[in-house]
Amino acid sequence: MVQLDFAAVLADWPLLLRGAALTLALTAIATVLGVGVGIACARARTHGPAAVRALASAYVELVRNTPFIVQLFFIFFGLPSLGLRLSSEAASVIAMTLNLGAYAAEIVRAGIDATPRGQLEAARSLAMTERQVFLRVVLPPSLGRVWPALVSQIVIVMLGSAVCGQIAAQELSYSANLIMSRNFRSFEANFVAAGLYLAMAVLLRQALAWAGPRWLFGRVAPRGR
């Protein structure tokens, strides 16, 4: 008979809280940078010169066709042999950013591809430069169209950050693992960690669904600014 003892796990709440905070911090940085990388790559793949287009495609395919943990280990254990030594947290943020960037690139590209031709022609007939057309006419409604998919991808990256504990980044799953290796309450520790991840994912989803229309693409998405 398995006796459940949640008190043994919850006694370490400062550790869990610190872990959850680092998970959120890693996710926040990776989200800002990763969506930026994604937009840049989407622009490169739709509008860039052939060489840039090929480069962006290579990056997207490389990241989307290799496991996240391999990318993480490559950055943390592999790069030092090339002379680049990163802390666990820096390596985690870079791996998460690169990962999110590649997936975001494809998602944003889908949004850009769905831009009606007439809008482009209208913008150009107003003598807007290509940069203005992209930043003011193409990008905002594109982001609005794909925002739910992008938010899902960000949540996936946050949940995927659970493996960053493998390189000693002290995020939530690292805390849970540490607690269960101290008191062997693996079921309870995993249960509590799962609950925290669930709560964080729901909150993150709500926060992004609220923030996107306000700050990125305007309240009525298809109309742009």
Next chain:
Amino acid sequence: MSLQRRPLFALALLAGLGLLGAAPAFADSALDTILAKRTIAIAIPTDFPPYGFVGTDMAPQGLDVDMARLVAARLGAAVELVPVTSANRIAYLQTHKADLVISTLGKNPEREKVIDFTAAYSPFFQAVFAPRAMALKSPAELAGKTIGVTRGAIEDLELTKIAPAGADIKRFEDNNATVSAFVSGQVQVIATGASVAGNMMARNPQLGAEFKLLLKDSPNFIGVAKGDDKLRLKVNEIIASAKAGGEIDKLCVKWLGRPAGDLPN
């Protein structure tokens, strides 16, 4: 149904899983099952040479693996080797995925609360290793240094006790990751078992690593499920006869290069 809309549903699902986990009950002694089925599941390490590692033929070998075979043979049972890591081996025993844990398992009070131990079957010690050039004569000098250690291993617990507040302890999932972190320079100091360190130093002479501080002299014991005295006493009998018969010494000479020495019962 999206989780965003139905957090309560998701929570109910989690609670349901909790009930499932609390249900199973188990037979009194694993020994009866082992003798009836004529097979025994033994948890062994595969990341811990020379105690347990995977050879070029991809088959596990090492002192613990040979010990597992010896115990199984004396019980007249076929052995099913279950590869585990330092972090998950106790969970394997608790959840009855393994009947015995022969996995360089050291004894300490925290572990004695959740599993039982047989007599010791092989010697072991944990220590702190660092490059020769680093001055490191006392635990206080660990302050300001990054130290790699395998989470949940004895050396983690001992290091956590003696390390000063300023020491940056990086805990990794298994010995391979810990050693990789030290070899790639991600940590300056490594706390690990003598065998792991010996193996690492032999393969990476450029590190110039050496023994610095003893953490714990900790012979290895075999773990059995809490309260399974029948199996524990039977295994103790096997260990005692293997000690008297010289098989244990033979294993230690083969894998560690020295006889077992004095082992506590």
